Amino acid sequence: MINLDIFNLSSREIALLIFLAQNRAAEKEIEITTTQLANFFNISQQTASRCLLKLDEMKVVTWKSSPKGSLVKLKPAGIHILDQLRFELEKALHPDLTSITLKGTVFAGRGEGKYYVSQPAYMKSFRSQLGYEPFHGTLNIRISAHYIDYLDLIRGSWPIIIKGFESEERPFDDVLCYPLKVVGLDAKVAGIFPRRSHYGANVLELISKVNIREELNLENDDEVVIEFPLKQKEGSD
Amino acid sequence: MINLDIFNLSSREIALLIFLAQNRAAEKEIEITTTQLANFFNISQQTASRCLLKLDEMKVVTWKSSPKGSLVKLKPAGIHILDQLRFELEKALHPDLTSITLKGTVFAGRGEGKYYVSQPAYMKSFRSQLGYEPFHGTLNIRISAHYIDYLDLIRGSWPIIIKGFESEERPFDDVLCYPLKVVGLDAKVAGIFPRRSHYGANVLELISKVNIREELNLENDDEVVIEFPLKQKEGSD
DNA sequence: ATTACTATTTTGCGAGTAG
DNA sequence: TCTACTCGCAAAATAGTAA
Incomplete structure (x- = not known):
């Protein structure tokens, strides 16, 4: 059995982490609303909310929600998940290396x-x-x-x-x-x-x-x- | 709304694609059993079987199953999914690029x-x-x-x-x-x-x-x- | 040994809606 | 507007087992 954080996340949660990192949430808190995420990923607002909640519970992001929207920032553990994924992908795409x-x-x-x-x-x-x-x-x-x-x-x-x-x-x-x-x-x-x-x-x-x-x-x-x-x-x- | 093949797959299916590619299934048919996959990913044998079935139905792998085991090979569409993922990850990890x-x-x-x-x-x-x-x-x-x-x-x-x-x-x-x-x-x-x-x-x-x-x-x-x-x-x- | 069916349980989604 | 609750339904997982 292999031991990777990736397996504890759904593909949506991984995609959300990628999306956040692409929008610089690895460096700073970014503003986002669950409705925006819902539209972007074509899911319901509720599911987007739940995704953020789960990422927060897993301590891979910090999340401050308010009736005005959300502030999100990736924690080192969140970046590390992306690193793991990249490492596995590199090995997958270059099996001869x-x-x-x-x-x-x-x-x-x-x-x-x-x-x-x-x-x-x-x-x-x-x-x-x-x-x-x-x-x-x-x-x-x-x-x-x-x-x-x-x-x-x-x-x-x-x-x-x-x-x-x-x-x-x-x-x-x-x-x-x-x-x-x-x-x-x-x-x-x-x-x-x-x-x-x-x-x-x-x-x-x-x-x-x-x-x-x-x-x-x-x-x-x-x-x-x-x-x-x-x-x-x-x-x- | 974004449009990526990744969203049609569960994280397990993505992990399975990565696993297969790491084992050279991009170049040739490889032998594998659903029990091996089940152990590797810590899921049930049935789920492993259904994962392969779904990847086959999505035409991202070719899959020949028999009572002796399975033969699997990634199709170009399967490799392309990994490419897409790598592209998004690169952007995520290098947002300044x-x-x-x-x-x-x-x-x-x-x-x-x-x-x-x-x-x-x-x-x-x-x-x-x-x-x-x-x-x-x-x-x-x-x-x-x-x-x-x-x-x-x-x-x-x-x-x-x-x-x-x-x-x-x-x-x-x-x-x-x-x-x-x-x-x-x-x-x-x-x-x-x-x-x-x-x-x-x-x-x-x-x-x-x-x-x-x-x-x-x-x-x-x-x-x-x-x-x-x-x-x-x-x-x- | 396998794969994979069926039954049952668990998980997860979205709609409606409250705060 | 937001977030995020409950609820009903749908999808997906496991266990048992047949082939």
């Missing part, structure tokens, strides 16, 4: 990645989920403009999820790991997106059992080539 | 385009639908490898449809016109895909009121830059 290649350059981060990755509670989960305990630090890659779109594609794939936890000071979110390969390096690598980053973001952090920077003798501004494998299960369950 | 740019080179066709375009029955329709009667000939463009993917994206947009007709000798299909712009040329241009061409195809034929080849002084192998505008209606009906 075996990997996605990205290029970027090394830069010095502010050590935040290191701080998070080093949390002992994460470490245990890394070992069981990734099969290794990563080096206590991340390699920051600024993905080149031309490849940013591919970064969003990767975001649409199903990650390995390192469960978050609560510490005394603050909560630590889930860490989403995308297994990938760094050209020239044998060790397994995983990419993680910096917290709260989203569209237009061009930074990817790499973790690995080894210190990638040392292993590949990388200086800041050196180019790194990354490959994201598209291993798809062939028709099994 | 105003056009798609393609590059290709001129080559000499075998005059087939000219033969079709010159049919008087098409001409009348061209005038009413495109606003002009095209020059009696097409300019053949071989799209460069890097841009072929964009060609499929254009295919997913809703074309201007020039209705086909029956002549004494043979039937003439609908002509699907995609309005676009040739850089350096003021006249309106429309792109049409050669008959029966599909994936991997890299040829686009251009029609215009003027003789593009003469107007731009083009020789074979000259490069042409094409822009496909992504004008999307903003939230109206």
